Amino acid sequence: MERWAIAPVTINTPMKILVLNAGSSSQKSCLYELIGATLPEHPPKPLWEAQIDWTHQELKVKTAQGNVIKETLPSSSRADGTAQMLATLWNGKTQVIENPGEINIVGHRVVHGGEEYRQSTFVTKEVKDAIAHLSIFAPVHNPANLEGIAAIEKILPTVPQVVVFDTAFHATLPPAAFVYPGPYEWLEMGIRRYGFHGISHQYCAQRAAQILGKDLNRLRIITCHLGNGCSLAAVREGRSIDTTMGFTPLEGLMMGSRSGSIDPGILIHLLRQPDYTVDKLDDILNRQSGLKGVSGVSNDMRQIGEAMANGSDRAQLAFDIFIHRLRSSIGAMLASLGGLDALIFTAGIGENAYEVRAGACEAFGFLGLKLDLEQNQEKLSEDRDIATPDSKVRVLVIHTQEDWAIAQECWQLAHSS
Ligand SMILES: Nc1ncnc2c1ncn2[C@@H]1O[C@H](COP(=O)(O)OP(=O)(O)O)[C@@H](O)[C@H]1O
Ligand SMILES: CC(=O)OP(=O)(O)O
Ligand SMILES: [Mg+2]
Numbered sequence: 001m002e003r004w005a006i007a008p009v010t011i012n013t014p015m016k017i018l019v020l021n022a023g024s025s026s027q028k029s030c031l032y033e034l035i036g037a038t039l040p041e042h043p044p045k046p047l048w049e050a051q052i053d054w055t056h057q058e059l060k061v062k063t064a065q066g067n068v069i070k071e072t073l074p075s076s077s078r079a080d081g082t083a084q085m086l087a088t089l090w091n092g093k094t095q096v097i098e099n100p101g102e103i104n105i106v107g108h109r110v111v112h113g114g115e116e117y118r119q120s121t122f123v124t125k126e127v128k129d130a131i132a133h134l135s136i137f138a139p140v141h142n143p144a145n146l147e148g149i150a151a152i153e154k155i156l157p158t159v160p161q162v163v164v165f166d167t168a169f170h171a172t173l174p175p176a177a178f179v180y181p182g183p184y185e186w187l188e189m190g191i192r193r194y195g196f197h198g199i200s201h202q203y204c205a206q207r208a209a210q211i212l213g214k215d216l217n218r219l220r221i222i223t224c225h226l227g228n229g230c231s232l233a234a235v236r237e238g239r240s241i242d243t244t245m246g247f248t249p250l251e252g253l254m255m256g257s258r259s260g261s262i263d264p265g266i267l268i269h270l271l272r273q274p275d276y277t278v279d280k281l282d283d284i285l286n287r288q289s290g291l292k293g294v295s296g297v298s299n300d301m302r303q304i305g306e307a308m309a310n311g312s313d314r315a316q317l318a319f320d321i322f323i324h325r326l327r328s329s330i331g332a333m334l335a336s337l338g339g340l341d342a343l344i345f346t347a348g349i350g351e352n353a354y355e356v357r358a359g360a361c362e363a364f365g366f367l368g369l370k371l372d373l374e375q376n377q378e379k380l381s382e383d384r385d386i387a388t389p390d391s392k393v394r395v396l397v398i399h400t401q402e403d404w405a406i407a408q409e410c411w412q413l414a415h416s417s
Contacts, residue, residue: 169198
């Protein structure tokens, strides 16, 4: 493996920031170039954007120059797929950069930072050990985040790497929202609600204030991050005060292949059956439940929609449960906020599935929330307010920019160290 020297970072030279955002069903990456001594107000166009869809084993790459690459991944190995994706940065196919040594800093999304990591930080052995230790609480995510760090270490062993935590934004939850009503000792053992998707919830809340031209400190917002993993956050004065995911990213809404909240009595019952081990339950709850488990079709809302159109009753049931639980949880966030100025939809389902947005909003007409049904059905390639002018609550579709949020953290850490 070739190793590359790293370009030094100085304040006024262009800074190339590579971002790796490992989700449960995808690996999204961007290369940004930032010039100048201040951060731009709006996300700049990345030099290179790549996305791996692990469900379909597909790699798509787009460059600022207009090159588009689509490749099938030959193996299901995430490490190989990530290496294949990164190589498109400098191989003959795009030549976005001459060699990887041009990258100044690499930022990663890390899903679980536990109690200790409330702020973005540079990667050290200690930080990697903590991420590994927390893998038991985020088994689908933290190992993938560590793989991304290792992939970069192989190519660029001395490049500074930064980790940005999905849990950090929820550090402001009040005790009544984060303490579970089990024995008090649980809290001392670190068993509490952490909340996830914080990078996205925070970005969307800030972006909503920008779109509405209002002060974030005066807004009550519910952000619905509906991707393969799904969670809601109640945001008041720019701070997360409640959220649906908990100790792990398994709690809360029904998801692609995760159950979300279920009666814990079901687990006790199943564990008493001879065939059920803890590992089997883990697999069932994280990988064989949710849209996939109920429909028997797929974890992907697009395929659920197709199956519904073809008359699948189980796909219809999966969709109906998804909407029912989404509405109930929006209701719970609403109660924590004591009112609502804006409801935000984001991530794969939130940005694309108009039926889900319509299904969720229908229940909140009593608040004076009115969705513009025509606008809701349009292809929304830009962030947009899709409520009617007389609606008492704004409804926004925001394209989450987790990668840009991570790049900004890298920039800030690089300039403060
Ligand atoms: N055009 C679409 N219509 C409906 N659902 C979509 C569409 N595109 C993506 N999705 C849904 O979004 C999910 C992926 O969301 P995303 O936020 O990219 O995932 P991740 O949680 O991996 O970051 C898919 O599994 C699928 O359910
Ligand atoms: C925390 C989480 O569920 O992330 P994702 O939606 O990327 O799976
Ligand atoms: Mg995601």
